[in-house]
Amino acid sequence: xxxxxxxxxxxxxxxxxxxxxxxxxxxxxxxxxxxxxxxxxxxxxxxxxxxxxxxxxxxxxxxxxxxxxxxxxxxxxxxxxxxxxxxxxxxxxxxxxxxxxxxxxxxxxxxxx
Amino acid sequence: xxxxxxxxxxxxxxxxxxxxxxxxxxxxxxxxxxxxxxxxxxxxxxxxxxxxxxxxxxxxxxxxxxxxxxxxxxxxxxxxxxxxxxxxxxxxxxxxxxxxxxxxxxxxxxxxxx
Numbered sequence: 001x002x003x004x005x006x007x008x009x010x011x012x013x014x015x016x017x018x019x020x021x022x023x024x025x026x027x028x029x030x031x032x033x034x035x036x037x038x039x040x041x042x043x044x045x046x047x048x049x050x051x052x053x054x055x056x057x058x059x060x061x062x063x064x065x066x067x068x069x070x071x072x073x074x075x076x077x078x079x080x081x082x083x084x085x086x087x088x089x090x091x092x093x094x095x096x097x098x099x100x101x102x103x104x105x106x107x108x109x110x111x112x113x
Numbered sequence: 114x115x116x117x118x119x120x121x122x123x124x125x126x127x128x129x130x131x132x133x134x135x136x137x138x139x140x141x142x143x144x145x146x147x148x149x150x151x152x153x154x155x156x157x158x159x160x161x162x163x164x165x166x167x168x169x170x171x172x173x174x175x176x177x178x179x180x181x182x183x184x185x186x187x188x189x190x191x192x193x194x195x196x197x198x199x200x201x202x203x204x205x206x207x208x209x210x211x212x213x214x215x216x217x218x219x220x221x222x223x224x225x226x227x
Contacts, residue, residue: 004155041219042117042216042217042218042219042220043156043201043203043215044217045214045215045216056214058214090155090156092156098205098207100144100161100163101146101158101161102158102215103158104148104155104156104157105155106154106155107155
């Protein structure tokens, strides 16, 4: 595997379910990001981790819970989501937070029913 | 609060024609990015513009940055069908030291027709 990978690629879940999204980067980077891409809104930054420490939480509801056990892995734990949370969730990484380029994964298409 | 506006949001072009996509942003920043996204795919980095007057070119695409006007342009020369995609500009919230927090425009959906 190369670059940034995300699993699953597609996820359908009910409002009472608990699920997790996984992101893995194979680039030796130290910063990782979660973004949300909704149909009619700009791409929104959700969380940033730099050297495993959370440095940004962009007023994200608590039903989204990030976890970064090491610099290569990032999770987004989901529980009691709402239909408006349906979106494409993109993970990205960079050498460190603020480094010149962020590299994006393919995304997880989430549908909440 | 930094806001990023792109226009147009939709662009239908004929092959061989030229056009420009505009990206305006509301507060001072010295880093601007252009990304491409194909349907169902992730974002691909096209250009990173780091200083006033920066101009970068790759194939039929050329990007420029005017930090005084808070404006970046993405110029398409002699469009071909393969350029059909959505193009995003993104601006770093930090100034004089990047925070890595990118604020994205809504994207310009480009369709190039024969």
